[in-house]
Amino acid sequence: MYQYKYPHPALTTDVVIFTIRDKELKLLLIMRGGEPYKGKWALPGGFVNLDEDLETGARRELEEETGIQDVYLEQLYTFGAVGRDPRERVITVAYYALIPSDQIQLRAATDAEAVGWFSMNELPELAFDHKTIVEMAHQRLTAKLDYSTIAFQFMSDEFTLSELQEVYEIILQEDIDKRNFRKWVLALEQIEETGKEKRDGPHRPAKLYRVINPDKVEIIK
Amino acid sequence: MYQYKYPHPALTTDVVIFTIRDKELKLLLIMRGGEPYKGKWALPGGFVNLDEDLETGARRELEEETGIQDVYLEQLYTFGAVGRDPRERVITVAYYALIPSDQIQLRAATDAEAVGWFSMNELPELAFDHKTIVEMAHQRLTAKLDYSTIAFQFMSDEFTLSELQEVYEIILQEDIDKRNFRKWVLALEQIEETGKEKRDGPHRPAKLYRVINPDKVEIIK
DNA sequence: GCAAAAGTGTTCCAGATACACCCATGT
DNA sequence: ACATGGGTGTATCTGGAACACTTTTGC
Numbered sequence: 001m002y003q004y005k006y007p008h009p010a011l012t013t014d015v016v017i018f019t020i021r022d023k024e025l026k027l028l029l030i031m032r033g034g035e036p037y038k039g040k041w042a043l044p045g046g047f048v049n050l051d052e053d054l055e056t057g058a059r060r061e062l063e064e065e066t067g068i069q070d071v072y073l074e075q076l077y078t079f080g081a082v083g084r085d086p087r088e089r090v091i092t093v094a095y096y097a098l099i100p101s102d103q104i105q106l107r108a109a110t111d112a113e114a115v116g117w118f119s120m121n122e123l124p125e126l127a128f129d130h131k132t133i134v135e136m137a138h139q140r141l142t143a144k145l146d147y148s149t150i151a152f153q154f155m156s157d158e159f160t161l162s163e164l165q166e167v168y169e170i171i172l173q174e175d176i177d178k179r180n181f182r183k184w185v186l187a188l189e190q191i192e193e194t195g196k197e198k199r200d201g202p203h204r205p206a207k208l209y210r211v212i213n214p215d216k217v218e219i220i221k
Numbered sequence: 222m223y224q225y226k227y228p229h230p231a232l233t234t235d236v237v238i239f240t241i242r243d244k245e246l247k248l249l250l251i252m253r254g255g256e257p258y259k260g261k262w263a264l265p266g267g268f269v270n271l272d273e274d275l276e277t278g279a280r281r282e283l284e285e286e287t288g289i290q291d292v293y294l295e296q297l298y299t300f301g302a303v304g305r306d307p308r309e310r311v312i313t314v315a316y317y318a319l320i321p322s323d324q325i326q327l328r329a330a331t332d333a334e335a336v337g338w339f340s341m342n343e344l345p346e347l348a349f350d351h352k353t354i355v356e357m358a359h360q361r362l363t364a365k366l367d368y369s370t371i372a373f374q375f376m377s378d379e380f381t382l383s384e385l386q387e388v389y390e391i392i393l394q395e396d397i398d399k400r401n402f403r404k405w406v407l408a409l410e411q412i413e414e415t416g417k418e419k420r421d422g423p424h425r426p427a428k429l430y431r432v433i434n435p436d437k438v439e440i441i442k
Numbered sequence: 443g444c445a446a447a448a449g450t451g452t453t454c455c456a457g458a459t460a461c462a463c464c465c466a467t468g469t
Numbered sequence: 470a471c472a473t474g475g476g477t478g479t480a481t482c483t484g485g486a487a488c489a490c491t492t493t494t495g496c
Contacts, residue, residue, distance in 0.1 A: 001224045002224065002225045002227065002229065003222050003223065004229065004231075006223065006231070007223045007271045008231055008232065010225075011230050011312060048301075050228045050303075052303065053302050053303055054299065054302075075298060075299065078275065078296065078314050080232075080314070081274050089271045093301070147368075161475085161476090162475070178475090178476085179461085179476085179477065179478080180458075180460080182477085187457095199467075201468070202466095202467055202471090203465095203467055203474040203475065204467055204474065204476075205466070205475080206474080206476090207475085207476090382448085382449090398486075398487070399449085400449085400450065400451075400488085401487080404451095404485095420494075422447075422494080422495070423494060423495035424446040424448065424493070424494055425448045425449075425493035425494055426448080426493070426494070427447080428448085
């Protein structure tokens with residue numbers, strides 16, 4: 001038992017994990033194995049240890065529940081409405097993460113908990129206030145496309161310009177002109193040719209590019 | 222005494238309060254009356270009651286400690302590094318607030334605690350990690366000038382275009398062309414003439430304007 | 443009449459948009 | 470040879486930046 005002179009809330013992190021797959025923006029959810037909301041889908045996350053930082057806790061939970069590591073993680077917002085958890089007062093610091101479409105190496109479902117990717121267009125009912133969290137993360141992601149290089153976080157080590165353009169088209173839900181997109185993205189000077197090519201069909205091979213500074217999301221104007 | 226099966230952190234809110242005064246961006250600080258950091262300047266804020274929402278708690282603490290009410294308040298970031306408070310693990314949800322330069326009606330210093338406005342250029346040493354919080358709030362404010370109408374929150378009910386321009390110049394620390402500024406701000410269609418004029422010296426009177434929707438910060442492109 | 447801040451238009455430049463054809467390959 | 474996606478340039482539009490003089494008032 002832990003005792004305090006004043007009441008303390010519980011503290012959790014939740015992580016909204018996006019990827020691009022099957023030409024759709026997808027979200028990773030976990031089916032809850034226990035009460036409350038047993039059998040409902042929820043964001044991965046859990047209680048923060050008191051000897052670890054918030055982001056450390058978020059990364060640990062993410063790794064434990066999904067096997068995902070080394071991702072771009074950004075704090076989204078802190079949700080702490082009274083009553084958002086029926087058991088006790090729980091404050092959750094929400095993060096969001098983007099992972100490359102091919103880096104999907106999900107941990108085998110550990111303790112009979114199901115894990116699944118869901119299209120943003122057909123989300124199931126979610127536990128707690130996770131719908132609100134997901135909506136805010138989605139909005140943030142969309143907004144950041146316009147003024148940062150955040151979308152590069154969806155790319156593998158090497159990618160073609162068409163693949164990159166497709167990511168933008170999927171998130172923004174609109175077609176982009178190929179020549180204008182290439183002019184724009186190359187002018188950012190954030191990606192460079194690898195010198196290699198990708199051949200995957202009866203057509204001209206595509207040049208492969210890499211992100212020059214993959215660990216940093218640049219703010220662009 | 223409050224008992225929990227698992228360890229819980231303490232939860233506070235801190236508020237970064239900006240205003241414009243004497244042609245400078247100013248910050249409201251409170252001198253700490255108790256340990257730790259006794260005698261150091263710190264952000265207003267305090268512990269969140271478990272039956273109140275986070276923003277409600279922030280507003281309550283702000284009102285109690287400074288008398289300031291009805292301000293634009295926005296969640297900034299949540300700080301929770303291990304060891305940021307020497308007593309126990311404390312998570313703080315930081316907010317920032319902007320108040321009109323004339324609405325400064327500070328509560329008389331209640332319990333021997335001093336309250337003061339400080340220029341952003343000459344901040345004293347701050348308690349805890351409050352310097353980091355202030356820096357992030359300042360950065361956020363500056364960034365938001367570019368793509369939102371957040372600066373209107375600094376204005377009184379009625380103001381002149383020169384006064385509004387001065388606010389931008391103070392925050393951005395650069396001169397702005399008068400004609401371009403007026404063209405830009407009027408094109409936003411977020412302010413309107415009141416029909417009244419302000420006369421305050423040996424020169425042509427200035428038209429007074431008001432914000433059309435003062436409670437909403439618009440995102441602009 | 444003079445000092446002081448308010449108010450007002452046009453030109454220029456850069457970055458975004460619209461738009462269509464040739465290239466390299468696998469089968 | 471043909472089907473498929475990769476790759477490229479120019480003209481136009483639009484919003485931002487630069488820039489100087491007249492107006493109205495108080496003293």
